[in-house]
Amino acid sequence: MEIVIEDLNVIYHPGTPFAKQALTDINLRVASGSFVALLGATGSGKSTLIQTVAGLIKPTSGQLRIGNQVITPKSKQLSELRRLVGVAFQYPEHQLFEETVEKDIAFGPRQQGLTEEQVAERVEEAMCWVGLPPSLKDRSPLALSGGQMRRVAIAGILAMRPQVLILDEPTAGLDPRGQREMMDMVGRLHREQGLTVLLVTHQMEEAARYAEQLVILSEGRIALTGTPREVFGNEQALSRLKLDVPEITKFIMALNRNLDPPLPLTLFSVEE
Numbered sequence: 098m099e100i101v102i103e104d105l106n107v108i109y110h111p112g113t114p115f116a117k118q119a120l121t122d123i124n125l126r127v128a129s130g131s132f133v134a135l136l137g138a139t140g141s142g143k144s145t146l147i148q149t150v151a152g153l154i155k156p157t158s159g160q161l162r163i164g165n166q167v168i169t170p171k172s173k174q175l176s177e178l179r180r181l182v183g184v185a186f187q188y189p190e191h192q193l194f195e196e197t198v199e200k201d202i203a204f205g206p207r208q209q210g211l212t213e214e215q216v217a218e219r220v221e222e223a224m225c226w227v228g229l230p231p232s233l234k235d236r237s238p239l240a241l242s243g244g245q246m247r248r249v250a251i252a253g254i255l256a257m258r259p260q261v262l263i264l265d266e267p268t269a270g271l272d273p274r275g276q277r278e279m280m281d282m283v284g285r286l287h288r289e290q291g292l293t294v295l296l297v298t299h300q301m302e303e304a305a306r307y308a309e310q311l312v313i314l315s316e317g318r319i320a321l322t323g324t325p326r327e328v329f330g331n332e333q334a335l336s337r338l339k340l341d342v343p344e345i346t347k348f349i350m351a352l353n354r355n356l357d358p359p360l361p362l363t364l365f366s367v368e369e
């Protein structure tokens with residue numbers, strides 16, 4: 098499902114002494130079924146942007162369109178948007194609370210007024226999508242490994258069949274193998290289920306390997322956006338961002354595995 102953001106501004110506590118402009122003049126188009134990585138330093142507005150797309154925060158001005166849902170500052174109903182967009186916040190496994198994996202995944206679809214048979218179908222399908230064996234259905238989610246618990250939480254979101262999936266640092270706290278498995282799973286979901294994926298990450302390498310479009314936020318504005326190649330070919334814009342050079346080098350190395358001809362690594366060497 099396509100996402101179109103036009104002249105979006107978000108101000109927290111507007112009109113008070115605590116007013117804080119978190120997003121400024123955001124214009125962004127995310128094609129249906131694409132995989133976008135959102136990058137930027139802490140405080141750059143990533144979390145505000147994903148919460149706005151998920152219908153948890155209303156724009157202060159400008160608008161957001163997802164499919165045929167248009168959200169403006171005047172919009173009253175955000176529930177339809179929330180149905181279209183699934184969000185896995187950081188450490189989503191902290192929200193697991195049911196006695197069994199099955200009940201936890203069934204919680205969302207059960208709120209959607211489906212029959213028990215349909216709910217069971219959704220649970221089975223979602224477990225398969227995240228690569229959890231059906232034998233784990235009756236286990237307590239709390240008895241699973243960290244990576245598995247996170248999959249249960251993501252399955253619970255997928256069971257509501259969102260069109261857009263937002264993942265906030267889905268690999269945080271996992272070991273390298275768990276991280277790779279998690280990202281492979283997300284890549285598969287994107288390819289096989291046609292989901293539009295918005296990934297918030299600090300890891301350039303993760304972004305380079307999986308995303309088709311990068312959006313780099315800086316102080317609430319889009320500092321740079323494009324394909325990984327376009328972004329990392331834009332030396333001037335990147336140098337203005339004062340990104341960490343070892344991080345960029347790692348990014349380009351990751352990117353070069355898929356690029357012919359490769360980007361030169363010397364592009365971003367700094368002069369002391």
Ligand code: ADP
Binds near residue numbers: 138146
């Ligand atoms: P990120 O996710 O990139 O770390 P955020 O979207 O959380 O960035 O924050 C963007 C800016 O908005 C920061 O300056 C932050 O301090 C501010 N901010 C975030 N949430 C609130 C809030 N609830 N009230 C006031 N200011 C906030």
